[in-house]
Amino acid sequence: MSADAIILQRGASHQVARIFIYVCLILFAAVYLMPLLVVVLTSVKDLDDIRNGSILSLPQRVTFEPWRQAWSEACIGLRCAGLRDFFINSVAMIVPSVAISTAVGAINGYALTQWKFRGADLIFAILLFGVFIPFQIILIPMARTLGAIGVANTMVGLIMVHVVYGIPFTTLFFRNFFLSLPSDLVKAARVDGAGFYQTLWRVILPISIPCFVVSIIWQFTNIWNDFIFGTTFTSGENVPVTVALNNVVNTTTGVKAYNVDMASVVMTALPTLAIYVFAGRYFLRGLMAGSIKG
Amino acid sequence: MSFPDAGALADHSEPKSDLRLWLAKNASQLALAPSVVIVLVVIYGFMVWTGVISLTASKMLPNYSFVGLAQYGRLWSNPIWQIAVSNIFIFGFLFIGFSTAIGLALAILIDQKIRAEGFLRTVYLYPMALSFIVTGTAWKWILNPGLGLERMLHMWGWESFRFDWLVNTEYAIYTLVIAGVWQSSGFVMALFLAALRGIDEDLVKAARLDGAGATQIYRRIIIPQLGPTFMTVGVILMQQAVKSFDLVVALTSGGPGNSTNLPATFMYTQTFGRDQMAVGAASAIMILMTVAAIVVPYLYIDIRNNRNER
Numbered sequence: 001m002s003a004d005a006i007i008l009q010r011g012a013s014h015q016v017a018r019i020f021i022y023v024c025l026i027l028f029a030a031v032y033l034m035p036l037l038v039v040v041l042t043s044v045k046d047l048d049d050i051r052n053g054s055i056l057s058l059p060q061r062v063t064f065e066p067w068r069q070a071w072s073e074a075c076i077g078l079r080c081a082g083l084r085d086f087f088i089n090s091v092a093m094i095v096p097s098v099a100i101s102t103a104v105g106a107i108n109g110y111a112l113t114q115w116k117f118r119g120a121d122l123i124f125a126i127l128l129f130g131v132f133i134p135f136q137i138i139l140i141p142m143a144r145t146l147g148a149i150g151v152a153n154t155m156v157g158l159i160m161v162h163v164v165y166g167i168p169f170t171t172l173f174f175r176n177f178f179l180s181l182p183s184d185l186v187k188a189a190r191v192d193g194a195g196f197y198q199t200l201w202r203v204i205l206p207i208s209i210p211c212f213v214v215s216i217i218w219q220f221t222n223i224w225n226d227f228i229f230g231t232t233f234t235s236g237e238n239v240p241v242t243v244a245l246n247n248v249v250n251t252t253t254g255v256k257a258y259n260v261d262m263a264s265v266v267m268t269a270l271p272t273l274a275i276y277v278f279a280g281r282y283f284l285r286g287l288m289a290g291s292i293k294g
Numbered sequence: 295m296s297f298p299d300a301g302a303l304a305d306h307s308e309p310k311s312d313l314r315l316w317l318a319k320n321a322s323q324l325a326l327a328p329s330v331v332i333v334l335v336v337i338y339g340f341m342v343w344t345g346v347i348s349l350t351a352s353k354m355l356p357n358y359s360f361v362g363l364a365q366y367g368r369l370w371s372n373p374i375w376q377i378a379v380s381n382i383f384i385f386g387f388l389f390i391g392f393s394t395a396i397g398l399a400l401a402i403l404i405d406q407k408i409r410a411e412g413f414l415r416t417v418y419l420y421p422m423a424l425s426f427i428v429t430g431t432a433w434k435w436i437l438n439p440g441l442g443l444e445r446m447l448h449m450w451g452w453e454s455f456r457f458d459w460l461v462n463t464e465y466a467i468y469t470l471v472i473a474g475v476w477q478s479s480g481f482v483m484a485l486f487l488a489a490l491r492g493i494d495e496d497l498v499k500a501a502r503l504d505g506a507g508a509t510q511i512y513r514r515i516i517i518p519q520l521g522p523t524f525m526t527v528g529v530i531l532m533q534q535a536v537k538s539f540d541l542v543v544a545l546t547s548g549g550p551g552n553s554t555n556l557p558a559t560f561m562y563t564q565t566f567g568r569d570q571m572a573v574g575a576a577s578a579i580m581i582l583m584t585v586a587a588i589v590v591p592y593l594y595i596d597i598r599n600n601r602n603e604r
Contacts (some may be wrong), residue, residue: 018406032480107325125597132585227425227543258435276423
């Protein structure tokens with residue numbers, strides 16, 4: 001509502017209502033921030049400090065030792081080399097998966113809207129259902145297929161899976177974005193004799209940077225945060241960092257190092273949190289676009 | 295790009311081969327073809343494959359001796375599956391209800407021309423940027439009886455406070471709701487806020503001139519107009535609930551006992567943990583049918599409406 005707030009416009013009760021609104025909003029904000037605060041606080045305490053204080057008490061002495069351990073010493077099963085290698089796995093996985101799925105999505109979206117042909121809507125509908133399929137339905141065949149083509153338990157296999165199941169999403173983004181562009185641009189280019197890829201490269205790409213940003217951020221977040229594909233198709237040293245985090249927390253040998261667990265949580269969350277903080281607007285646009293709208 | 299340069303083909307000076315002309319004419323379809331083939335195989339083909347496996351006697355490896363619907367019988371008589379199904383109703387109902395209610399309330403409050411709107415929106419929405427594994431692990435720590443919230447309230451002087459839901463067979467399912475709502479309600483807020491900002495102001499002004507109060511304006515004028523947004527929110531949250539897997543793994547691992555198993559975790563443990571591939575496939579088909587029953591009508595309506603607008 002751009003004109004006025006709707007709740008209580010008049011007189012003294014106006015003040016009371018405003019205070020009530022702010023109290024509610026601040027309380028909710030506190031509840032939303034609490035887990036993050038707890039996790040960060042716990043990650044810089046030593047174990048005595050954790051045993052003696054509460055989850056929200058400030059550390060007696062700030063220590064980054066748990067962070068160091070989480071990065072290079074924490075145990076996952078019997079192997080105690082920290083999250084580092086798994087973090088690197090995730091980085092190695094994210095770059096090609098995001099790049100390829102976004103590029104293919106851009107070409108698809110363009111083909112479906114700007115160089116439309118008979119049956120384009122049907123093809124879009126076929127692709128669109130891929131956005132919603134529950135991954136449980138493809139786990140068994142995909143595990144068999146990755147094994148058959150010799151990429152089971154490798155990053156290459158996992159990247160392929162992420163690319164394939166990312167394409168419906170990226171196609172959806174680009175299709176909706178290209179639908180909003182005036183079709184005259186492409187028509188003019190075609191009259192001038194430009195072909196399909198020439199028009200895409202020279203005319204369309206330069207004006208679709210915002211859509212690329214949305215698609216890249218969305219794909220980055222989804223693929224970095226993935227767990228089900230990582231845990232099903234990789235194991236041992238080949239898992240992405242989310243799977244490694246879950247294994248760190250559930251490794252039961254020795255004294256439970258809650259501070260190291262929480263440092264691992266922060267490390268795993270940092271890349272997507274950073275993106276959210278620096279490009280929140282695009283992140284939200286991705287969420288809304290990915291959330292539906294055929 | 296190494297694709298045939300269709301632009302050059304339009305050049306009238308050169309005689310061109312039929313093949314190149316054909317490529318240029320069908321560039322759009324050709325560009326889409328690989329994606330369509332891949333999606334037909336790895337989505338639709340794999341669905342059929344899973345369906346076929348659900349009709350066989352497969353255990354650790356696929357085994358194509360057919361047993362009809364026997365695996366579905368075994369599935370539905372499996373007590374863990376029965377728990378998972380009743381859990382998805384409890385979890386889905388509460389998760390959708392609370393996420394929608396809190397999301398709508400936050401959107402209405404934020405829509406009152408408040409200060410620091412940008413900051414508050416950022417705070418409400420950040421959980422959405424995190425992996426369910428991350429949030430599950432964080433909540434597992436907070437809900438840890440004896441170390442987390444319970445101990446904090448003890449130290450603040452509320453000695454009798456008990457909060458052991460995480461390790462309580464009866465209540466553990468509700469901890470999934472807490473973490474799930476915390477993660478998703480900010481997103482619901484964003485969807486409702488976008489819808490509120492799109493509502494026609496003249497209606498609200500007219501109602502105010504008629505002397506309607508804030509509650510009446512929301513109840514009679516604004517909320518009824520949010521119908522499509524309620525539907526979108528409902529569909530998204532429903533299919534999210536049905537697919538929930540990561541959160542359970544990180545927060546409770548399905549326990550204590552089997553008390554927090556959901557269909558998605560059941561599917562995984564049967565298939566990859568207990569070598570009951572056919573039963574796992576049968577449960578995957580049940581999950582697919584549920585999601586399809588929610589999503590297909592929605593997409594149908596959505597696409598039809600969009601077509602009418604154009």
